[in-house]
């Protein structure tokens with residue numbers, strides 16, 4: 001029995017990477033039920049075919065997974081690169097905070113990549129760096145066009161299964177093309193078209209990096225739902241709220257208008273960024289709205 005990782009599924013086949021080779025596999029017999037529950041990033045056991053049929057393989061089992069992201073549907077993700085363009089499109093920090101909350105929810109490492117540096121001044125990036133570095137997030141400034149920062153970004157990918165996420169047009173595919181020689185992901189117009197199709201998510205593919213590790217390009221989005229959670233949970237996914245909430249009077253404090261709220265005190269002392277707090281409140285409203293709909 002061999003072990004490998006699912007790169008993609010396509011036309012009823014699974015493409016499994018194992019020891020430097022890619023095998024085309026099917027699910028068969030008692031494992032037919034597995035068919036709809038295997039995603040890129042999943043680790044599987046498979047039997048290679050014999051003789052002339054050595055490239056026809058059968059998946060025999062699915063190994064337990066660490067996590068399964070819903071959008072994009074990728075299993076065993078270890079980190080997310082949240083890509084933000086410094087210009088064109090201009091940075092959307094509400095969307096970035098959503099991405100970071102998603103990463104925190106799944107306990108994934110999050111790296112913030114500020115791309116399109118060639119369009120921007122240092123001042124453009126400073127504001128974002130000041131807010132997010134203090135929260136413990138690693139930040140890499142890049143230009144897929146000039147190559148600035150690309151080596152550093154590449155260094156973050158080794159030995160991880162990384163998902164590139166972010167708004168449409170920020171340069172996710174362009175960065176991967178710059179990182180992986182010979183890769184020709186579609187950029188610009190075409191990928192914009194793809195993202196409206198409901199089926200793009202079915203074709204999520206992870207790519208093996210020559211240096212070790214895997215990456216997934218994802219179609220951009222303008223909307224990203226938060227995972228299901230209770231309102232009291234949301235503060236756990238903001239590192240600065242997590243830090244200060246321990247001293248709130250009520251353990252159920254949502255840091256809105258409750259008395260003796262240490263998070264509000266921290267905001268007044270300038271220890272918590274107001275824009276982040278504003279985004280927390282907006283996301284809190286969403287979590288509540290969804291709870292009502294359940």
Ligand SMILES: Nc1nc2c(ncn2[C@@H]2O[C@H](COP(=O)(O)OP(=O)(O)OP(=O)(O)O)[C@@H](O)[C@H]2O)c(=O)[nH]1
Nearest residue numbers: 116143144168169170171172173174187188191220
């Ligand atoms: N000047 C400049 N242009 C860039 C840079 N990175 C990407 N672009 C351009 O920005 C446009 C969008 O890039 P993509 O790589 O397709 O963006 P994406 O994030 O993959 O977009 P979706 O697939 O729609 O989510 C293309 O025209 C790229 O050539 C950069 O660092 N500098």
Ligand SMILES: [Mg+2]
Nearest residue numbers: 172173191219
């Ligand atoms: Mg793209």
Ligand SMILES: [Zn+2]
Nearest residue numbers: 248253255261
């Ligand atoms: Zn509070």
